[in-house]
Amino acid sequence: MKKMLALSLAMLLAFSAFSCAAKAEEKKVAVSFYPIYILSMNVFQGIGDIELDIMTAPETGCLHDYQLLAGDMMKLADADALIVCGAGMEPYLQDVKEQFPDLKIIDCSAGIDLIVETHTEDGTEEEEVNAHTWLDAQNAAQIVGTIAESAAALFPEDAEQIGKNADEYREKLQALDAEIKTMLAPIRGEKIVTFHEAFPYFARAYGLEIAAVMNEEHEDTLSPAKLYEVIEKVKAAGSPPLFTEPQYSDAAAYAVSAETGAPIFALDPLASGETTPDAYEKGMLENAETLLRAFGQ
Ligand SMILES: [Zn+2]
Incomplete structure (x- = not known):
């Protein structure tokens, strides 16, 4: 920083010889x-x-x-x-x-x-x-x-x-945060199955339980053994809703759903999207609304 400042000052001095409107380095x-x-x-x-x-x-x-x-x-x-x-x-x-x-x-x-x-x-x-x-x-x-x-x-x-x-x-x-807590109060303690391990902080904050994660290792496709393991976990949890993510293929979710009858919805980990200042707030609220819909609220 000191170096940067010294550099900016030096540039300012150099430029000021030519122009009074010299601008500091961006x-x-x-x-x-x-x-x-x-x-x-x-x-x-x-x-x-x-x-x-x-x-x-x-x-x-x-x-x-x-x-x-x-x-x-x-x-x-x-x-x-x-x-x-x-x-x-x-x-x-x-x-x-x-x-x-x-x-x-x-x-x-x-x-x-x-x-x-x-x-x-x-x-x-x-x-x-x-x-x-x-x-x-x-x-x-x-x-x-x-x-x-x-x-x-x-x-x-x-x-x-x-x-x-x-x-x-x-x-x-x-x-x-307060709004989402109020919105999700009716589904506190419910189980969800997510696509990758993006939602533990969300679940901890807003009272949900992650019963299984379909793709923990960011594989391109799930191995039959891994798919079997997920299907068993989903069945054991009573076939709670499965959540795909817009950044990934939903093929695994459909395979698990076909075996378990678990319904499919989409949650966005907000890891990509529109670069607008309110994108985070909008995305979090949309996720909360999706969760309510998934549990018939
Ligand atoms: Zn991730």
Whole structure:
């Protein structure tokens, strides 16, 4: 930052010789992927001299097996900061830190009560942190606080506007959280089956139980053995509704439904979508409405 400031000053001095309207160098903030980008948009709204850039295309979805592309790296070359979801969502983070040791990383998993899951892979038990933190509106408010605090320290001249934006958005997110809790009160304790392991934070926050996950390992297709295992779990849970996700094929859900009679709906993990500031609130409410419909409410 000191280096950047010194550089900006040097440029200002150089340019001022030619023009009185010389402008300070633009500040750039990169964001790793869609949901964190939507939350960040709200924090930086109306701040003209900070350019916010989404590193991966908005339709990318979760970054579980994502490999960095040359274009992604180029976006980082002149960025002041990179905002990441953290909690393991960005598998390439170590590479980025090595390539750009001076890049400020803002880790949005800070201060979140992370969910640790146990998976059995090839007979051995592995513990893994679940990275889908943003699907609890309280966590989203926490993430907004983390972004705002780090950004205000990085760009003190914009700190006031950043703080004001964050306060306003956090208030909206708190109201959203209360609204979803009220909406979903009638289906508290109900079981759901999700496509990938995106909803544990949502389930914990809004009182649902995830009876099974169809595709835990982000496979392209489920093996017959895995499909059988899911079908058994769904039957044991009394065939609760199955939820597909717009980012993935729904073939597995239809196969499980054919065997169990479980109805099919779609939940959006909000890992991709339209880049509008209210996209998070809209998506969370749509999910809540879908859940009510799935349980005949
Ligand atoms: Zn995911």
